[in-house]
Amino acid sequence: MNRRYDAVVIGGGPGGAVASYFLRQHGLSVLILERTPFPRYRIGESLTGVTGDFVRELGLVEKMGEHRFPPKSGVKVLGREAKNEFFIPVPRPTWQVLRSAFDAIVLERAQETGAELRYGTVTAVLRDGERVTGVRYRPSGGEGGGEGEVDIECRAVIDASGHSAVLSKLGLAGRRRVDAFGRQIAVFSQYHRPIRDPGAMGDNTFIFYSRQYHWAWFIPLSPDVVSVGVVMPVTTYKERGDSPEAVLRWGVENVNPDLARRVRGARQVEDVRFIRNYSYRVEPFAGNGWFCVGDAHRFTDPIFSFGVSLTMLEAKAAAAAIAEGLRTGDFREPVANYVSYSDVGQNAIYDFIRYFWKYPAFFGIQSQGRMRKSIISLFAVECHSEEVQSMLKEMRRSLYTMQAEQLPGERLRAVGERALARFTDFQGIDAIYVAERDTGIHLSFYLDESTDDIRESLTDFERELDADFGKDRVATSTWPASHARDAQASAIFDRRTLRVS
Numbered sequence: 001m002n003r004r005y006d007a008v009v010i011g012g013g014p015g016g017a018v019a020s021y022f023l024r025q026h027g028l029s030v031l032i033l034e035r036t037p038f039p040r041y042r043i044g045e046s047l048t049g050v051t052g053d054f055v056r057e058l059g060l061v062e063k064m065g066e067h068r069f070p071p072k073s074g075v076k077v078l079g080r081e082a083k084n085e086f087f088i089p090v091p092r093p094t095w096q097v098l099r100s101a102f103d104a105i106v107l108e109r110a111q112e113t114g115a116e117l118r119y120g121t122v123t124a125v126l127r128d129g130e131r132v133t134g135v136r137y138r139p140s141g142g143e144g145g146g147e148g149e150v151d152i153e154c155r156a157v158i159d160a161s162g163h164s165a166v167l168s169k170l171g172l173a174g175r176r177r178v179d180a181f182g183r184q185i186a187v188f189s190q191y192h193r194p195i196r197d198p199g200a201m202g203d204n205t206f207i208f209y210s211r212q213y214h215w216a217w218f219i220p221l222s223p224d225v226v227s228v229g230v231v232m233p234v235t236t237y238k239e240r241g242d243s244p245e246a247v248l249r250w251g252v253e254n255v256n257p258d259l260a261r262r263v264r265g266a267r268q269v270e271d272v273r274f275i276r277n278y279s280y281r282v283e284p285f286a287g288n289g290w291f292c293v294g295d296a297h298r299f300t301d302p303i304f305s306f307g308v309s310l311t312m313l314e315a316k317a318a319a320a321a322i323a324e325g326l327r328t329g330d331f332r333e334p335v336a337n338y339v340s341y342s343d344v345g346q347n348a349i350y351d352f353i354r355y356f357w358k359y360p361a362f363f364g365i366q367s368q369g370r371m372r373k374s375i376i377s378l379f380a381v382e383c384h385s386e387e388v389q390s391m392l393k394e395m396r397r398s399l400y401t402m403q404a405e406q407l408p409g410e411r412l413r414a415v416g417e418r419a420l421a422r423f424t425d426f427q428g429i430d431a432i433y434v435a436e437r438d439t440g441i442h443l444s445f446y447l448d449e450s451t452d453d454i455r456e457s458l459t460d461f462e463r464e465l466d467a468d469f470g471k472d473r474v475a476t477s478t479w480p481a482s483h484a485r486d487a488q489a490s491a492i493f494d495r496r497t498l499r500v501s
């Protein structure tokens, strides 16, 4: 049994399989360690345009046909009481899938290209100082010659273990932090022949909106079977005090009348399952020879089905970073590139979804108007394009402004709004913290980079504040983005979290 590889990949889901495929394309030897025998159940059945691209790139189109996965041409979002709706088409062909079967064919593809697969649970990461040198795993089912845990030597590790977030649990990556959507629960099952729209529209994803953070999905998985799930805050779930089965029945009847009309009378053909508290981020998520991808790194909110696409994008980027790091013997630049690439993608999705939940009606109008093209691109998870980034800039401005308006106290609000209005366009500012103390208002700017532009603008801004609020009332300071943040702040405008505390 081989005990030495260029890279070990923890988890054989879409993240692990795609990472392994690309590691092989870079000519590296790869071992995938997967805990659960495939095929195994996963939720997450609606794929976006970017995943369609990966399916084509990996040569899996024929397999998708063999499985009779419905072709998906778009997403229909139905508003409260089904009184209005909008439709977002997918720019390039993609599919709805049964994840157990889909994940298995992607994993098989990685194996066909030479990635080795063993079933077992990763229990430790071996290190030499900061550098990863291997992993330890517990083989499942007699594999490993009954010798208990097995050590594997490797030069790099990808954590694609999904919600298990193995590298975070083992203390190599940062701790898991709950995100803004962290206290949600999804309850779901599958139904035989609920009412679908006629023709191609009947194969599309339908999202049923109810009220903030309350919604449901309807995703066709085959000509007969449709996946249906309801999502709500854990508090709503607890208030109901019912079993998951009863909550799903209640959700189907009450989230939206059009969902009730479609599902009423259809036979439930799967167990009811649920998953909760699935929104979090791990930070740091990459380091000297190790990379977290997909759900092992971060997951936001499933509403628009971005998960598998973001995961595959990160997997491909992490494979490229490993190839580069091993080639040069230095991971610093590949890690920095991977982190910034992933942050742009994940933050785009995070802010976009925040915007939808804050302004759902306006979002609907924009999706049919001026922003339509960019929204279609973002639904396809083309987060890095200039066009999408410029739409996000507008959305972020609205989110920031709204948050400044919520600041307690007139003076604080005035200073906060002014700081935001002036600095939201600067890429180099990572965060602005606003704090009120006995000595006055303190503004702390955390800077990614201290460019001449920012320095000049800060000096001008300080002069303005002196003139308008009196010299001793507003103090400003600047810090490197990596510096510890002001825990006492009344408001935090953070590019990554957009949160007011």
Ligand SMILES: Cc1cc2nc3c(=O)[nH]c(=O)nc-3n(C[C@H](O)[C@H](O)[C@H](O)COP(=O)(O)OP(=O)(O)OC[C@H]3O[C@@H](n4cnc5c(N)ncnc54)[C@H](O)[C@@H]3O)c2cc1C
Binding pocket: 010, 011, 012, 013, 014, 015, 016, 033, 034, 035, 036, 040, 042, 043, 044, 045, 046, 047, 048, 120, 121, 122, 123, 160, 161, 162, 163, 164, 165, 166, 186, 275, 278, 293, 294, 295, 296, 299, 302, 305, 306, 307, 308, 309, 311
């Ligand atoms: C309610 C809900 C609905 C969703 N709907 C969609 C959707 O419609 N479309 C979409 O694209 N995404 C959706 N998602 C997101 C999607 O499910 C995930 O983003 C995707 O599965 C992430 O893939 P992954 O490879 O990172 O992790 P996973 O698919 O979870 O794979 C991780 C693998 O690692 C293995 N593993 C875990 N621990 C260990 C260990 N210690 N050692 C070895 N192996 C280990 C696991 O067995 C597993 O096979 C949804 C998510 C939720 C919560």
